[in-house]
Amino acid sequence: MCNRIKVLMAVCVAVVCPAISSAQQPYSTYPYTGQISFDIAKVPFSRFGSYMVFSQTRNEAHAQVSPGVYLRNMHGGAHDVFRLELLVAGSPVLFKIDASPTVLHLQAETGSVDICMPKDDQVRLRGEGVSLRLITESNTLAVPYGNDRWEINNYPHEKYMIWPIAGGLEVNAPWNGTGNDHVLATFVPSENSRRFEGEIDTYESVWTHRPVLGNFDSSVSAVKREYQKWLQRMPEVSSEYGAGAELAAYVNWASVVAPSGFLKRPAMLMSKNWMDRVWSWDHCFNAMALAYKDPELAWGQFELPFDNQEVHGALPDSIQDSSRQFNFTKPPIHGWALSWMIENGGYRDPKHLGMIYEQLSRWTNWFFKYRDSNGDGFPEYNHGNDSGWDNSTALLSGVPVEAPDLDSFLILQMEALSSVAQTLGKDQEARVWKTRSEQLLTRMLDKFWKGDHFVAFRAEDNAAIESDSLLLYLPIILGKQLPAQVREKLVAGLMRQGRFRTSHGFSSEALASKYYTPDGYWRGPIWAPTTMILAEGLDSAGEHQLATNLREDFCKMVQQNGMSENFNAITGEGLRDPAYTWTSSVYLIFAHQLWEERHARNN
Numbered sequence: 001m002c003n004r005i006k007v008l009m010a011v012c013v014a015v016v017c018p019a020i021s022s023a024q025q026p027y028s029t030y031p032y033t034g035q036i037s038f039d040i041a042k043v044p045f046s047r048f049g050s051y052m053v054f055s056q057t058r059n060e061a062h063a064q065v066s067p068g069v070y071l072r073n074m075h076g077g078a079h080d081v082f083r084l085e086l087l088v089a090g091s092p093v094l095f096k097i098d099a100s101p102t103v104l105h106l107q108a109e110t111g112s113v114d115i116c117m118p119k120d121d122q123v124r125l126r127g128e129g130v131s132l133r134l135i136t137e138s139n140t141l142a143v144p145y146g147n148d149r150w151e152i153n154n155y156p157h158e159k160y161m162i163w164p165i166a167g168g169l170e171v172n173a174p175w176n177g178t179g180n181d182h183v184l185a186t187f188v189p190s191e192n193s194r195r196f197e198g199e200i201d202t203y204e205s206v207w208t209h210r211p212v213l214g215n216f217d218s219s220v221s222a223v224k225r226e227y228q229k230w231l232q233r234m235p236e237v238s239s240e241y242g243a244g245a246e247l248a249a250y251v252n253w254a255s256v257v258a259p260s261g262f263l264k265r266p267a268m269l270m271s272k273n274w275m276d277r278v279w280s281w282d283h284c285f286n287a288m289a290l291a292y293k294d295p296e297l298a299w300g301q302f303e304l305p306f307d308n309q310e311v312h313g314a315l316p317d318s319i320q321d322s323s324r325q326f327n328f329t330k331p332p333i334h335g336w337a338l339s340w341m342i343e344n345g346g347y348r349d350p351k352h353l354g355m356i357y358e359q360l361s362r363w364t365n366w367f368f369k370y371r372d373s374n375g376d377g378f379p380e381y382n383h384g385n386d387s388g389w390d391n392s393t394a395l396l397s398g399v400p401v402e403a404p405d406l407d408s409f410l411i412l413q414m415e416a417l418s419s420v421a422q423t424l425g426k427d428q429e430a431r432v433w434k435t436r437s438e439q440l441l442t443r444m445l446d447k448f449w450k451g452d453h454f455v456a457f458r459a460e461d462n463a464a465i466e467s468d469s470l471l472l473y474l475p476i477i478l479g480k481q482l483p484a485q486v487r488e489k490l491v492a493g494l495m496r497q498g499r500f501r502t503s504h505g506f507s508s509e510a511l512a513s514k515y516y517t518p519d520g521y522w523r524g525p526i527w528a529p530t531t532m533i534l535a536e537g538l539d540s541a542g543e544h545q546l547a548t549n550l551r552e553d554f555c556k557m558v559q560q561n562g563m564s565e566n567f568n569a570i571t572g573e574g575l576r577d578p579a580y581t582w583t584s585s586v587y588l589i590f591a592h593q594l595w596e597e598r599h600a601r602n603n
Helices: 216-232 239-254 282-291 295-303 334-345 350-370 404-423 427-448 470-481 484-495 528-540 544-561 581-602
Strands: 052-056 069-073 079-088 091-093 096-099 104-107 112-119 122-128 131-136 141-144 150-153 159-166 168-172 184-188 195-203 318-320 323-325 456-458 463-465
Touching: 112 216, 122 131, 122 216, 131 195, 159 168, 184 195, 216 239, 239 282, 239 544, 239 581, 282 295, 282 334, 282 528, 282 581, 295 334, 295 350, 334 350, 334 404, 334 528, 350 404, 404 427, 404 470, 427 456, 427 470, 470 484, 470 528, 528 544, 528 581, 544 581
Parallel strands: none
Antiparallel strands: 052 069, 069 079, 079 091, 079 131, 096 104, 104 112, 112 122, 122 195, 131 184, 141 150, 150 159, 159 195, 168 184, 318 323, 456 463
């Protein structure tokens, strides 16, 4: 992942789910309800399609006057728009926060404010017994717009129209000749009812007037119906893992933004905290989780980087609506992910396979043509970011690096291309891909396997790199394509006591390594994508019980500690971004696989 922000946040997400009755069996099917609450300091309040999000800042400067609730926006990268205050008699008051998938509730001693997002570009507000003040935190220009409406120009980003539906709107925005010294916009209750209602609309250029459709309660009901339809498309899980599945389903739903700019389709961002974009391997896990019951949205997630594939075949490292970045790229897990999606979600039709075949071919050939500096036939990583393991110790001694995980992914990708080509009637091309895949496997084992473990090589001088990184065990994804003795040694190395395996999963760096760091990014913590790759690899290698145990341990850890970017390997504590979609997606996949396994066993 490209230079992720190194911010440590405690991530024990508060989730309230319906209690499981004693009559329910541990592996009975869990009924999604949508009845959860969560902490917006960790899990943002938003909705499917919206770039707007409400979050609670950890900025201590605001602690004396408010909990620091912000309306933020993801366009062009996450940025603050308004800070929210509740007022009584013109003075800020403290308030408690309760968030559900459909309503954000701010409760002060004398009154409250409810917030709902009925559309992706619209926020509805309702208050009683208090006023609600919006304070701009960045460059803004406030312009009166007819009767009671104000346009807030949040340059260089988007615009907002704010207006009262009931009660009043008071705006303090002194003009200094070139702009506003500050902007304070306050929704105030009417004297008779002590209530107010208001709306915030966001847009790029011109606001189009639209009538108010229904009251606040009807807006909430509409969002609830929409969210229930989303829940119906979630994979089946057991009651044991239902609480985590409720949160995972919300995190994924709320992380989707509408098509805009370089995002050609509805796009599930990695987070609406600060990991506010799509990276070109993270997206695969989101697509896989959706493939069970929402195949078209899943396919859209898979295609997002390919929509931005450059002329030589490379995929961008990351994409957001306003930019795409090609300085790095990501590992080619796409053939493996495609094969998994075909097995679990269909996509055997010419429409889907014809679309992806040429794209995946160009992506595969790019590695051999443009990422093989010494011409030995083994593609290379030019940086840890290219591997997805930003600071892995496998790249400590210099770059470019030839690594066995990269070859393993390409072996599976060429195998997938062979299968797709055969389905499309391209028999000659299918044979070529199959041959290339088999030849790379033979050559990889000959060079990288050292009797009981894999090593990487520095391409410049062909020097072997000994590392205690878990990255060197990812070739287990090849499963039974590996010789039996190689599989056995890999599994033994993974499971050796005191090395990688903990009660929560596999640490990304060996626990005894001098580089191991509990919050060391790819030098210690547990990550969802590598956990899934290893679980699938163990299954493919015939180690089904080890794979099942790994899935169970991961689900227990995540259900306890939230949908964090990664986790302390020893304690299971959530680390970094606390609402990360590849974690929620892998949780849903694992919980569903465990449900399938128990369901099949009981029937």
